[in-house]
Amino acid sequence: MTKDADAPTDSSPDAGLPSDEWTSPPPAPETLPPRSLRLPMRTDSSATMARMLEEAGKQASPEIRESERPPAVSERVTSIPPPISSRGGVHPDIPSYTLFLWRIAKTAFESTWRYYLWMTMLTILALIGVNAWAGQTGGGMIHTNMTDHVSWGLYIANFTFGVGLAAGAVMMVIPAYVYDDHDMHDVVIFGELLAIAAIVISLLFVIVDMGRPDRLWHLLPGIGRFNWPRSMLTWDVIVLNGYLLLNLHIAGYLLYMRFLGRRPARRWYVPFVFISIGWAISVHAVTAFLYAGLGGRPFWNTALLAPRFIVTAFVSGPAFVIVLLQVVRMFSAYQIGDGPIHTLRQILRVTIPANLFMFGSEVFTAFYSGGAHAASMRYLLMGLHGKTTLVPWMWGALALNFASLLIVYLPVSRKNLRLLTAGCSMAFGGIWVEKGMGLIVPGFVPSTLHEVIEYQPSLTEWKVSIGIWAAGLLVLTVAVKVALRVLTGRVTIDTYAHSLPPRALPGGTGL
């Protein structure tokens, strides 16, 4: 891992403390690092832009003409443009915060045609989901395919997976803040934004699974009746919402400080970051305890469930973030080194086999001793009494997991990011099946009276689920876009850079 080129010297007041991009002085605009010229630049004046292009072209021409890929890690400077602030940082107050909110809200609605297309597509999917959910709420859960035998299905499967994604997204915080990985500091915020979107997804899945969403207020402590600490669901409500607030605070605070051109005060985010590490683990442990505490469901009633959840969270989170970082690279000027991606790949090299080992342990325990408690595992892997709906899914998930394991261990996946992305997608998909439908449904098959009634989601459930994922991606897109705009200095207290493509751009406007 490369050290930050702008790391403070020993004489600075931050000596000895973990350094990050917020404390190092940002470089001047003239020393912008080379970037791919395939993308049009986004500034508020074509004159400035032309000048910057000229500068960039002077510095970048040899490398960029040779290859279109970003240069190697050692050549990259992982720094960001300075905040364009004439003052020494504006004092935070209500008017400036309001301006901050207003400007980032405007940012969410202004961009290229690609952005609009993406957001419109997602909105359409989300609206289809809303409609399906409205039909389900009005007409009853009979529009789903859940029954008294399999009473939790696609919604809770996605909820479980979504919580894992949220917990795992903050996985980047550990290398950055506990192990002083400086490269990782630049990208920690994306993990936090992903966590926010994933928590929103999880909360939405819980709400659509409720038979009476109009009675949500019954959960509010004080007004309703909150069965804490006996019910694990109440713990889940607390930790999920707390985690959401935590991440909103950290990301929001850092962005707001950047917006104001101020240096963020460590006491307002570093403790919260460390809390969020522990909180992320507990979020997913609590979710696991929801299932593991039920003595009547032997498939879930295992001590290994919480460790499995954490480990699979640390597969799905980093896998998604690797892809997210590449997307950010593709659509933004924000510099992301290869360091974070390599670190995340290293993490996958540990967590993917760890998960497979734990699953193997479960399989052994079930089948070696045999008996009725193995019935759910038998249903999952081999079918039970001729009912085999989940069998191809589960073996497919195992294949995906093994394939992704192979890919992350191939040395070539370090450089070949396309291969790595493919591996990440496989890991993501494999975990989704294994932890989602492959965990929830077998808990109900066979039922507590040992009856085998199968379950496949209905059209309504698919529509609602896809709608919620679309809504989550909407949240993520807006959050990442806003963050990038603020981080690259295009949206500050002083300036608001429109994201309209310039009318005249040497080389054309095509993307």
Place this chain on the structure above:
Amino acid sequence: MSVRHRAILLAICLTACGAKDEARQLAPILGSAPGEVEINVPAKLSSIEVDAVDPLGRPLRIACATCHTTKETAVLPESPSELQAFHVGLQFQHGSNRCASCHVSEPLRAPKLRLADGTELPMTEALQLCAQCHGPQYRDYKAGAHGGMQGFWDLRRGGRTRNHCVDCHDPHVPKPPQVLPAAAMRDRIPVAAPARGEEGHE
């Protein structure tokens, strides 16, 4: 709502829904007072059903005494297959018992039952006769662990009506016949995704 009112309501509901709700036909018998445990005395202990119907169309029952006190009845046979004139076709499967094990049938006398030691019982006291051999079942029955009942569990607040042995066990073929069970629950096993607005039943 008292037992009386409930029974009337049930009767009204019965006529409304016909024979569909078989459970409702076991309506509690009026008149159970608190503390009273009434044992049902089935009609078959004192009368016999014949093929004819009365002017209102109901099956005709003739009291045992009607024939037995006015006619010269035959001696009890060794087995019911020997019956030639009356009670022909009576099935019998009750171990190694014979007719005279339980019945006393003398000419021009109402029929009686007899215990093993010769003590005579009126036909309506058949329960005692069952009890003399089937001790464990009788013990369970007295304790409330055998034999159907309706009414109150709390006898301080209401009475109870108990089934008689012969309500379920035909004394001549005591093993209760097989019955067809009531319909099972229709488990929701969705086969296709329901369209919006449609029910998801299979």
Place this chain on the structure above:
Amino acid sequence: MTPTKRRTLKVLGATLGASAFAYAVEPLRAFTQNITLDQFLQGHFKELTPEQLEVTLARLEQETKDRHGRDVTIRADPAIEGVEFGYGLNLSICVGCRKCAEACHVENNHDRASNNSYIRVLEMTQGSFNLEHGNASYDHAVPAPDKYYLPVQCQQCDNPPCTKVCPVEATWKEPDGIVVVDYDWCIGCRYCEAACPYHARRFNWTTPEIAPEEINPDQGYLSNRIRPQGVMEKCTFCLHRTRRGELPACLEACPTGARVFGNLLDPESEIRWVLANKRVFVLKEELGTRPRFFYFFDK
């Protein structure tokens, strides 16, 4: 594209989006119209004052009349002091006729289309207690040779896993031992259904539909009133009857007398006699749920 054009397009897009959203949530309107403000704000059963309870019961009776077309009486009898219910079931005598399940269906105003019942009768093979070989959908004359029958319903556990997991305390164990559900407080998360080891709980996947003349008008708030859609329900030992001293409907329907019910605290009761004189056992004892439903064989 000029800024004005862009702005116009944005406004158009926003309008289109808003109207699409309104169209999307249209099915919710019917649902929300069906909920009155009183219904929405109704508090937890345990927190209602006697006056509030009376008003609530009257409102519920009126709603039942409006929605299902039948005059009903809904009571909220409290638990009787000195009474704790227990239930016994004689597996030697049960013939599997399912009359208990049918009586439950009628007594508790279950949805007719699904023939729902709180009782599930399993046909088991003689000599084995392996529930995996049980069959709940048998359809032949009973009792079949070499089979015995195991009716299962809510065990009213002393250590219920279901009440532990409810996030809003919509289900709890009453002093007389019955585990009840407040249908107007339940949020329908179905966690209790996942937690129950006996498949005792049912969810209202739809609003129950019963013909008016088939409705049992003798109803209890916590037991057999017609439940709304989206809430859990379960066997309540017919508490609207048993708290008045009457036998539960399933027991009255059982022709063989396999069912025994009574007050566990009364040493003279039938259930106490069974516990003292028969070899009783409970289902899934190893889970530590401590059921109040005792099974026994005669031999």
